[in-house]
Amino acid sequence: MSYCVNCGVELEASQRQCPLCGVEVNNPARPYDPTLPRPYSAHIVRIQARLERRYLAWIITVLMILIAIVCVMVDLVYYGSVSWSLYVALSLALSWITVLFPLLAASMHPVMLVLLDACALLAFLYVLNESDPSSDWYLRLAMPQVMLFGMLGLLNVFLWRSSFVHGWQKISVVVVSIGVAMMGLETLLDLFNDMAVTLDWSWFVIIPAFAVGLIFFILERKRLLKDAITKRLRI
Ligand SMILES: [Zn+2]
DSSP, rough: EOOOOOOOEEETTTTOOOTTTTOOOOOOTTTTOTTTTTTTTTTHHHHHHHHHHHHHHHHHHHHHHHHHHHHHHHHHHHSSOOOOHHHHHHHHHHIIIIEEEEEEEEOOOOOOHHHHHHHHHHHHHHHHHHHSSTTOOOOIHHHHHHHHHHHHHHHHHHHSSSSSOOOHHHHHHHHHHHHHHHHHHHHHEEEEEEEEOOOOHHHHHHHHHHHHHHHHHHHHHHHHHHHHHHHHHOO
């Protein structure tokens, strides 16, 4: 049995740090052995962190609802109708769905979260478009763009969870997706503005994105190859 040199707490061989004061355990007679059962589960620490995040998310949710109510009341009292406060309330609702809801619904499948975010964004932009009778950007610009982002998001979730993509290749997937998203955005903007696609600024994103994606892809391939060779040699 080891004891902490700083505070004297009894320590297990599966502990790298003193649980009380955090001092590193260094006992040459009884070195650290990660295979031994831990005195307490790391799962509990994770659950505690998740509960704290949920608690914070609930507090922010209540604050957001209060801000929305106050804005609508002020709007009604001073202007006699719900005008600008509608946008405040909708922006708060959109932020809640995209940022806080994933914290509260931790067990929800990521695919469902991406779909929910895309639908919320589509609804938000639809209301914005409808509030101005002269605007016509919803069907031609906003909707296809959100759908493209949504599909890229789903593709990322699928590849990250699949067995095709390993380690650093996940970074490749994200970086290349950003490049494709920017190319899509410029294509849609070009079509919306002058009905002709002339890719211009998006090249400054696409080329570096593909280069960085390729580098991470190759690095991971090399790492896997090195691991395979090392394993072979040991056998
Ligand atoms: Zn200690």
